[in-house]
Amino acid sequence: MSKKLSTDELVIRIMTIDDLAAVFHLGEQLFTSEYSSSMYRTWDEYEITTLFNSDSELCIVAELNEEVVGFALGTTVEKHNSSWKYGYLVWIGTRPGLQKCGAGKALFEEIKDRMVEQGVRMIIIDTDADNEAGIQFFKKQGFDNVQEHVYMTLNLSKTRKRRKKA
Numbered sequence: 400m401s402k403k404l405s406t407d408e409l410v411i412r413i414m415t416i417d418d419l420a421a422v423f424h425l426g427e428q429l430f431t432s433e434y435s436s437s438m439y440r441t442w443d444e445y446e447i448t449t450l451f452n453s454d455s456e457l458c459i460v461a462e463l464n465e466e467v468v469g470f471a472l473g474t475t476v477e478k479h480n481s482s483w484k485y486g487y488l489v490w491i492g493t494r495p496g497l498q499k500c501g502a503g504k505a506l507f508e509e510i511k512d513r514m515v516e517q518g519v520r521m522i523i524i525d526t527d528a529d530n531e532a533g534i535q536f537f538k539k540q541g542f543d544n545v546q547e548h549v550y551m552t553l554n555l556s557k558t559r560k561r562r563k564k565a
């Protein structure tokens with residue numbers, strides 16, 4: 400069983416501009432094409448900078464020995480015709496080798512508290528159906544009502560080749 404990190408060792412804090420590169424590279428280690436093609440395709444610098452610009456209070460990192468070892472990036476969604484405000488936890492990740500040590504939970508607790516402060520009444524997440532680690536983690540944090548949705552791709556390079564031939 401992995402050793403839990405103590406709150407003295409692990410620092411959970413707001414992400415600053417100086418953390419952007421570390422968060423990006425940690426995400427590159429996690430969201431590989433082998434791990435998840437959809438997460439691999441959508442993880443890029445703009446994801447981080449866009450969320451940092453729009454919802455910097457919901458961009459947090461976990462630090463161990465002054466190194467970034469985890470992150471949680473979120474946003475909120477409000478609808479015209481509803482009094483409900485939703486929190487969307489877009490990305491969460493902890494360093495491979497340090498997983499199951501409590502960093503993910505600490506990050507989630509922090510972002511959840513921040514969302515509650517902002518008036519959020521429901522948090523939503525999405526991940527691949529075969530991301531067992533992620534799903535088990537989210538269930539442990541209290542998420543339920545799992546709904547399946549379909550992810551499809553259209554490879555446009557094939558369409559372009561056919562057009563050239565015609």
Ligand SMILES: CC(C)(COP(=O)(O)OP(=O)(O)OC[C@H]1O[C@@H](n2cnc3c(N)ncnc32)[C@H](O)[C@@H]1OP(=O)(O)O)[C@@H](O)C(=O)NCCC(=O)NCCS
Nearest residue numbers: 490491492493498499500501502503504532533535536539
């Ligand atoms: C999902 C993820 C963030 C969890 O982070 P973590 O640091 O391992 O989480 P914690 O150590 O705080 O675990 C919290 C709980 O979830 C459980 N859990 C975490 N990973 C698990 C796994 N692979 N299988 C079963 N349970 C797991 C832990 O056992 C722990 O339970 P406990 O509170 O009863 O001890 C991490 O696995 C990760 O970075 N995965 C790759 C990125 C990803 O898929 N992100 C989600 C989609 S954006």
